[in-house]
Amino acid sequence: MPKTDGYKTREKILGVAEKLFSEEGFNGTSIEKIARAAGVNKGLIYYHFKDKKDLVVSILKSIISEIDQMVSRSVIEEDSEIDSEKLQSKIRMEIEYCQQRKRIISLMLMEALKSGGESEYLFKCAEMIMQQEMDGIKRKMGTVDAEDREERHRYLLHEFFTGFMPIISFVLLQEKWCDYFGCDRDKTLDYFIDSFTRTHLNTHLD
Amino acid sequence: MPKTDGYKTREKILGVAEKLFSEEGFNGTSIEKIARAAGVNKGLIYYHFKDKKDLVVSILKSIISEIDQMVSRSVIEEDSEIDSEKLQSKIRMEIEYCQQRKRIISLMLMEALKSGGESEYLFKCAEMIMQQEMDGIKRKMGTVDAEDREERHRYLLHEFFTGFMPIISFVLLQEKWCDYFGCDRDKTLDYFIDSFTRTHLNTHLD
Amino acid sequence: MPKTDGYKTREKILGVAEKLFSEEGFNGTSIEKIARAAGVNKGLIYYHFKDKKDLVVSILKSIISEIDQMVSRSVIEEDSEIDSEKLQSKIRMEIEYCQQRKRIISLMLMEALKSGGESEYLFKCAEMIMQQEMDGIKRKMGTVDAEDREERHRYLLHEFFTGFMPIISFVLLQEKWCDYFGCDRDKTLDYFIDSFTRTHLNTHLD
Amino acid sequence: MPKTDGYKTREKILGVAEKLFSEEGFNGTSIEKIARAAGVNKGLIYYHFKDKKDLVVSILKSIISEIDQMVSRSVIEEDSEIDSEKLQSKIRMEIEYCQQRKRIISLMLMEALKSGGESEYLFKCAEMIMQQEMDGIKRKMGTVDAEDREERHRYLLHEFFTGFMPIISFVLLQEKWCDYFGCDRDKTLDYFIDSFTRTHLNTHLD
DNA sequence: AATGAATGAGCCTTCATTCAT
DNA sequence: CATGAATGAAGGCTCATTCAT
Numbered sequence: 001m002p003k004t005d006g007y008k009t010r011e012k013i014l015g016v017a018e019k020l021f022s023e024e025g026f027n028g029t030s031i032e033k034i035a036r037a038a039g040v041n042k043g044l045i046y047y048h049f050k051d052k053k054d055l056v057v058s059i060l061k062s063i064i065s066e067i068d069q070m071v072s073r074s075v076i077e078e079d080s081e082i083d084s085e086k087l088q089s090k091i092r093m094e095i096e097y098c099q100q101r102k103r104i105i106s107l108m109l110m111e112a113l114k115s116g117g118e119s120e121y122l123f124k125c126a127e128m129i130m131q132q133e134m135d136g137i138k139r140k141m142g143t144v145d146a147e148d149r150e151e152r153h154r155y156l157l158h159e160f161f162t163g164f165m166p167i168i169s170f171v172l173l174q175e176k177w178c179d180y181f182g183c184d185r186d187k188t189l190d191y192f193i194d195s196f197t198r199t200h201l202n203t204h205l206d
Numbered sequence: 207m208p209k210t211d212g213y214k215t216r217e218k219i220l221g222v223a224e225k226l227f228s229e230e231g232f233n234g235t236s237i238e239k240i241a242r243a244a245g246v247n248k249g250l251i252y253y254h255f256k257d258k259k260d261l262v263v264s265i266l267k268s269i270i271s272e273i274d275q276m277v278s279r280s281v282i283e284e285d286s287e288i289d290s291e292k293l294q295s296k297i298r299m300e301i302e303y304c305q306q307r308k309r310i311i312s313l314m315l316m317e318a319l320k321s322g323g324e325s326e327y328l329f330k331c332a333e334m335i336m337q338q339e340m341d342g343i344k345r346k347m348g349t350v351d352a353e354d355r356e357e358r359h360r361y362l363l364h365e366f367f368t369g370f371m372p373i374i375s376f377v378l379l380q381e382k383w384c385d386y387f388g389c390d391r392d393k394t395l396d397y398f399i400d401s402f403t404r405t406h407l408n409t410h411l412d
Numbered sequence: 413m414p415k416t417d418g419y420k421t422r423e424k425i426l427g428v429a430e431k432l433f434s435e436e437g438f439n440g441t442s443i444e445k446i447a448r449a450a451g452v453n454k455g456l457i458y459y460h461f462k463d464k465k466d467l468v469v470s471i472l473k474s475i476i477s478e479i480d481q482m483v484s485r486s487v488i489e490e491d492s493e494i495d496s497e498k499l500q501s502k503i504r505m506e507i508e509y510c511q512q513r514k515r516i517i518s519l520m521l522m523e524a525l526k527s528g529g530e531s532e533y534l535f536k537c538a539e540m541i542m543q544q545e546m547d548g549i550k551r552k553m554g555t556v557d558a559e560d561r562e563e564r565h566r567y568l569l570h571e572f573f574t575g576f577m578p579i580i581s582f583v584l585l586q587e588k589w590c591d592y593f594g595c596d597r598d599k600t601l602d603y604f605i606d607s608f609t610r611t612h613l614n615t616h617l618d
Numbered sequence: 619m620p621k622t623d624g625y626k627t628r629e630k631i632l633g634v635a636e637k638l639f640s641e642e643g644f645n646g647t648s649i650e651k652i653a654r655a656a657g658v659n660k661g662l663i664y665y666h667f668k669d670k671k672d673l674v675v676s677i678l679k680s681i682i683s684e685i686d687q688m689v690s691r692s693v694i695e696e697d698s699e700i701d702s703e704k705l706q707s708k709i710r711m712e713i714e715y716c717q718q719r720k721r722i723i724s725l726m727l728m729e730a731l732k733s734g735g736e737s738e739y740l741f742k743c744a745e746m747i748m749q750q751e752m753d754g755i756k757r758k759m760g761t762v763d764a765e766d767r768e769e770r771h772r773y774l775l776h777e778f779f780t781g782f783m784p785i786i787s788f789v790l791l792q793e794k795w796c797d798y799f800g801c802d803r804d805k806t807l808d809y810f811i812d813s814f815t816r817t818h819l820n821t822h823l824d
Numbered sequence: 825a826a827t828g829a830a831t832g833a834g835c836c837t838t839c840a841t842t843c844a845t
Numbered sequence: 846c847a848t849g850a851a852t853g854a855a856g857g858c859t860c861a862t863t864c865a866t
Contacts (some may be wrong), residue, residue, distance in 0.1 A: 004865095005830055023321035030856055041831050046858060048829095097407030108348055110319050112379065119382040135382035153389055160383075160403040161372045169371040173318065176325040177366075183359055195364040199405040214846080236839055247848045249842080254846095260838065416844090418850055435733035439645030442835060452853050458837065460850090522731050524791065525724055527641035531794040565801055570813040572795075577787040578779045585730065588737040589778075595771055607776040611817040627825080648860060659827045661863080666825095670861065827866085833866075842852080 013038045018059050022103035025110055026056055041082050056107065060121040063104045067125055071132045075084060091167075094190070098171040105168050125158075130147045135205075137166045163200045216254045219244045224265050228237045228309035231316055232262055262313070266327040269310045273331055277338045293407050297373075299400060304377040311374050328365075334364045343410075422460045430471050437522055438468055455466075468519065472533040475516045479528035479537055483544045498604060499613050507601070510583040517580050535572075542571045549616075555562045575612045628666045631656045636677050640721035643728055644674055674725070678739040680724045685743055689750045705819045709785075709811060716789040723786050741778075748777045781818045 016038040019030040031052060037043040049055045098105060112119035134155060170192050178185050222244040226235040237258060255261045274334040304311060318325035340361060376398050384391050428450040443464060447454040466584040510517060524531035536557045547568060580602050590597050634656040638647040653660040667673045716723060730737035752773060781809060788810050796803050 009829080015270055025231060025233060025316070025320055027231055028320065030858070031858085042857090042861080043832075044830055052857065090315045091324050105275065110316060112232075113316050113319075114231055119379065120386060123383065123386045153387055155398050156387070157383070157394065157397050161376050161398055162368070162401050162405040165375040166371055167347070169375070169845070170367050173325065176318065177329065177363070180326060180329045181359055181362070188363065191360050191363050192367055195409075198409055199368040203404055203406065247846095248840095249849080250847055252841070269844085289825070416850070421850080429682065437643060437645060437728070437732055440732065443837085444835070452808065454836095455853075456851055462834070490742065511717060514666055520732055522643075522728060524794065524807065525728050525731075526643055526646070531791065532798060535798045545657045551645040552844080564798055566797070566809050569795070569809050571804065572794070572818040573784045573788050574780070574813050575809055577784055581787070582779050583784040585737065590743065592738060593774070603772050604779055605777050606819075607780050610821055615813075615816055623825095649862085650860070660861095662826055664862070701840075829864085829866105830849105831861105831863080833860085835863105836857090838856075839854085840852105843850085845848085845850105 004066075006048070009040060009044065012047060013040065013045055013055075013061065014059055017055050017112055018103050018107065019055060021059070022106040026052075026107075032116050048109065056111070057118075059104060060108060060111075060118075063101060063108070064121065064124055064128070074132065082205065084205060087204060088197055089199065091193060092194060095167060095171060095193075102171055106172050109168065109172070111175070112191055126160050127156065127166050130156055130164070133159065158203070162203075166196060166200065210300060211241070215244075215246060215250065219246065219251055219254060219261075220265055220268065222366075223261050224309050224313065224315040227262060227265070232258075232313075238367060253300075265310060266314060266317075269307060269314075270327065270334070273334050274317060277334055280338060290403065290407070293410060294399060294403055297402060297407065301395070301399075304374055312378050313348060314372065314379070332366050332370050336362055336370070339365070342411055343364065364409070368409075372402060372406065418460070421452060425452065425457055425467075426474065427470055429467050430515050430519065431466060433471070434518040434522075438464075438519075438558060451520055468523070469530075472520060472523075472530075475513060475520070476533065476540070478513075479540050483540055486544060494617065496609065496617060498612070499616060503605060503608060503613065507583060507605075508581060508591060510580055513584055514583055518584050521580065521584070523611065538572050538576050541567060542568055542576070545571065570615070574615075578608060578612065626655075627662065630661055631658065631666060632677055633674075634682065635673050636721050636725065638726040639674060639677070640728075644670075644725075648682070652773060658674060674729070678726060678729075678736075679728075681719060682739065682742055682746070684719075685746050687726055688748055692750065700823065702815065702819070702823060705822060709814060709819065712783060713789060713807070713811075716786055720789055723777060724790050727786065727790070744778050744806070745774060746780050748774055751777070780821075784814060784818065 013034065015033050017029070018169065020034055022039060032042055033047055034055075035045055038045075045055070049058060083153070108122045108125065111117040112122040134152070167201060174192075177183075178188055217241065223235070223240050226240055226243060229235070237251055238248055240261075241251055244251075251261070313330040314331065315321040316376060322365040340358070380391065380394060380398075383389075384394055425446065429441070429446050430563070432446055432449060443457055443503040444454055446467075447457055457467070461470060466611075489565040519594055520537065524534040546564070584598065584599060586604075589595075631652065635647070635652050638652055638655060643682055649663055650721060652673075653663055656663075662754070663673070724741065726740040729735040730740040752770070792806060792810075793801065795801075796806055
């Protein structure tokens with residue numbers, strides 16, 4: 001066995017890199033900075049990761065697999081009626097989750113926005129989450145025909161741009177929003193949920 | 207005597223910088239690259255702009271003033287009834303405008319997403335646009351009391367996260383979305399407008 | 413005009429680089445070392461040369477053009493009889509020249525020896541020199557038909573491997589040879605010239 | 619108990635290193651690359667060899683001892699007459715041998731060319747080979763007085779620069795020569811042997 | 825005999841910035 | 846206004862080497 005456990009070091013580097021990348025972006029974060037923050041030698045990062053790009057990709061892949069596991073574990077309560085209350089509490093949970101994974105989401109979005117950047121991780125993540133929801137809906141109501149490619153695309157687009165994006169935008173910008181407009185965090189959250197209910201969630205009722 | 211009109215050079219630099227910053231982000235774009243692309247000497251950029259930061263700020267300020275002028279020029283048609291049709295065509299125009307200013311919007315959003323980045327330009331832009339809309343609504347219906355700070359904030363938040371963000375997300379990501387899901391650009395636009403109508407625009411009717 | 417003359421700096425860098433590359437080879441010489449030895453900033457080397465490779469290539473090209481000029485300037489004494497004496501003194505001059513350009517020759521040869529290295533400069537150099545000689549011989553005796561590709565190749569090969577290579581080997585290794593065998597420099601030169609006369613030069617008489 | 623025979627591993631490493639060093643030179647070849655190519659762990663190389671320098675030295679020593687054995691095994695046919703035919707076939711064999719040991723010869727020569735590099739291996743190798751030849755000649759004709767230091771040196775120099783160097787140059791550069799001049803390998807070999815016969819070998823007759 | 829992890833120095837290269845002209 | 850030259854710092858990456866196991 002080597003001096004220490006390489007797996008732990010790798011995870012440590014990934015964690016620190018996730019934090020720093022989300023703060024300053026890919027180009028704004030140097031390997032040096034990551035190494036210092038992780039308390040490891042700069043060269044060691046290149047022992048564990050091919051290059052800087054590989055670091056981001058590893059981070060992004062990790063959330064993909066996390067979501068993948070989450071999705072496959074999630075139990076769908078067959079019989080439940082959908083009502084506004086339930087949806088709202090579900091949204092609150094989703095926001096909470098996004099808040100925990102804020103950094104990686106920020107990273108994904110920033111990468112997707114660059115012309116040359118990778119958007120596949122953002123879309124894949126969103127797709128997985130949305131697919132799960134679709135499955136739930138289909139099972140309950142049979143209203144969405146997932147076999148119909150066109151229909152599926154339409155559904156994904158709807159969910160992504162009017163559901164997913166507002167939520168992650170809110171999570172990523174909430175703090176700065178409150179600073180800029182000088183308002184209360186909690187109240188802002190309530191307002192957002194109210195807005196979101198009146199817009200996107202509205203399409204999940206009736 | 208100057209070789210060419212200094213003002214034109216400045217504008218040329220700003221234009222090129224806007225393009226490149228939006229493609230690779232602030233840190234991913236070097237002054238060297240901007241100079242080459244603009245066909246000017248690197249040193250000249252430092253004649254026109256204090257430093258790199260000043261370049262971005264100048265770009266961001268320029269869109270602020272552009273919107274400012276647009277807003278103040280815009281005539282509000284007093285009597286017009288609001289109906290779904292009119293709203294949709296208005297949205298199409300807004301999307302078109304965003305598409306033209308895509309690059310600068312991308313830049314603003316990318317900067318806002320970084321922890322250490324500036325979000326004030328993004329918010330200010332959005333605020334100006336939303337304020338104008340609010341004024342229009344107030345005039346027509348008096349339903350929003352802009353003097354009520356709380357109410358105004360609630361309205362801004364609603365517009366920003368469920369109106370503005372979906373639109374700019376769509377504009378910035380549409381191309382990559384179509385690539386990723388292998389779908390048609392025009393149809394995608396139609397779907398988006400339909401979704402947007404059923405969610406956000408819905409709150410502007412009734 | 414800039415602070416100093418860029419051309420001079422460029423030449424200075426080239427000169428220093430030629431020296432260092434010949435001493436330690438391409439990979440054994442760092443840009444840092446070159447910069448220090450040339451008394452310039454490391455970054456400046458990248459202002460004048462695209463990259464490290466470009467530095468070597470520039471050096472190698474410079475000797476090509478030097479030889480090119482030399483060759484085109486050289487006057488061929490039409491009527492002169494060829495005798496051993498004259499040939500020997502010509503060889504002495506050639507050795508002298510090689511000694512002056514020792515470093516660059518060393519560089520060319522080292523590069524040519526690597527599997528992935530460039531041999532074209534070495535061959536081109538040799539070809540130019542040999543071509544000139546061929547022209548001289550042809551003019552005097554008409555014995556070599558330069559139009560005959562096969563004959564030309566045969567001649568070049570003969571000149572290169574039994575004429576050119578012994579000479580540059582001697583020039584490049586003489587010092588180490590004398591160190592290793594503990595012998596006198598001047599006497600060694602005489603011995604070499606004698607050997608060279610009895611072997612290669614012999615084929616230029618009769 | 620060791621996983622495999624340590625001796626074999628050592629030989630494997632030496633073989634791979636010889637190949638890589640000859641391709642990219644000493645500085646151009648990393649221990650990492652050698653380890654990967656040999657299919658062993660990087661650290662293991664340091665178990666078998668003190669450091670990188672020790673690796674090259676081990677390689678170079680191995681050819682010295684190989685030649686040493688070859689030389690001491692070689693039987694000198696006392697009575698044989700020396701004629702051009704015999705010499706030529708001997709040269710063909712020598713070229714063949716050099717072709718097999720091409721890589722290590724390349725390495726020796728490259729090292730010898732650097733100012734700071736070791737030339738002793740190249741000279742030692744050549745010396746051993748030449749000494750053997752001298753012994754043969756002496757035995758047959760008594761023309762070379764090996765006891766006379768001066769005479770011996772003169773002979774070695776002659777053999778080295780007009781015999782040995784042309785041959786190894788040819789072997790090391792033949793491929794690139796043919797590429798550069800677009801000519802046939804076999805014919806090139808014939809031409810070279812012809813030239814070599816008319817120059818160096820000529821001094822071994824009469 | 826063999827491995828994986830770790831280190832520190834150094835290398836090639838880029839970059840924001842300055843300055844003399 | 847505009848340019849070419851120059852700088853110093855930093856960035857990404859490689860490498861020889863060591864060490865615990």
